[in-house]
Amino acid sequence: MKAVRFEKYGDIDELRVEQIAKPQAGPGQVVVAVKAAGLNPGEAAIRAGLLHDAFPASFPSGQGTDFAGIVDEVGDGVDGWSRDDEVVGWATRSSHAEFVVVPADQLVRKPSNIAWEVAGSISVTGPTAFAALRAVQATEGDTLVVSAAAGGVGVLVSQLAVLGGLTVIGTASEQNHDFLRSLGVIPVEYGEGVVGRIRDVATTGVDAFIDCYGHGNVEYGLELGVAPHRINTITDFDAVERHGVKAEGSAQATTQAVLTELLGLIAEAKITVPIDGVFPLDEVRDAYRDLEDGHARGKYVLGLDVVAYPGENEGERAGTDEGSEQAT
Ligand SMILES: NC(=O)c1ccc[n+]([C@@H]2O[C@H](COP(=O)([O-])OP(=O)(O)OC[C@H]3O[C@@H](n4cnc5c(N)ncnc54)[C@H](OP(=O)(O)O)[C@@H]3O)[C@@H](O)[C@H]2O)c1
Structure with a gap:
């Protein structure tokens, strides 16, 4: 099968699409034919060697956590x-490939009305x-600030908060402001003067702050008067020691239950996952x-034989020739 690999830490040009052995399902494992696999900035940081102390790579390294696809092989003992x-599932540095093998409890069912590229890009x-x-103990009626509100994480934080009855102020560049407004978020331009601009729209003050960007955003939260225990950063990990803020993220909530709940909200169109681009596996560098x-804005995704939207998959689900080709 084809898989994305890199042989040493470095820039994007270290990424190669290679032919490697297709994985097999051991006891308790499932092999999935990948249809879509999202990209995450953390993977780029690992490839660049920036996270070597926390997440060392061994070479050759695979890549990719998120995926959605079709079960191809089931190992012994899997019910x-x-x-x-x-x-839909999550893997350890291996989903950017035609097939991925994972423990059976790292999968949940994909609702049929969710597009592959959406389903394959939400596990992180x-x-x-x-x-x-x-x-941050987000509570109905609170005012929450989200930095990088239109990004992969920010756009979900923002929508889940709006759904929970919070007033959400999101930082983004001007080009994302109408988009954020359409989600019920009050947009504010980031950059110099951002704290003042947030104050101008936060008429009753700011109760909580979720930082999805780093670079001083935790300090902006403190400047706005938010208590440290109601500030969470997903990227400025040193701020935990500096200021006593929180840094909870995927490691604290990647479970079948959370993923299933999220997919349910997407299937019911209560939240949306914008897809900024779908690339063939061979174009992983682009x-x-x-x-x-x-x-x-939202996610970039590798699409394998995608198949833009579920409506176009009818034949496949019915087990036509096209479907069996893709599952083998
Ligand atoms: N701890 C964890 O478990 C965890 C999990 C996932 C991600 N992360 C980390 O969290 C960060 C965000 O991840 P992501 O997937 O959401 O990234 P992403 O999708 O690449 O975020 C892109 C967003 O950043 C915004 N942005 C650019 N410059 C900005 C600035 N100066 N101030 C505020 N926003 C700015 C952009 O807005 P414009 O387009 O409007 O400029 C864009 O919407 C990354 O560092 C990632 O590694 C951590």
């Missing part, structure tokens, strides 16, 4: 999954958003170039 089931951002909101440019 509940069968070949051809449509699933969704649980991270849940964890961050829980950490995909990371766009991601690392730092202005994603």
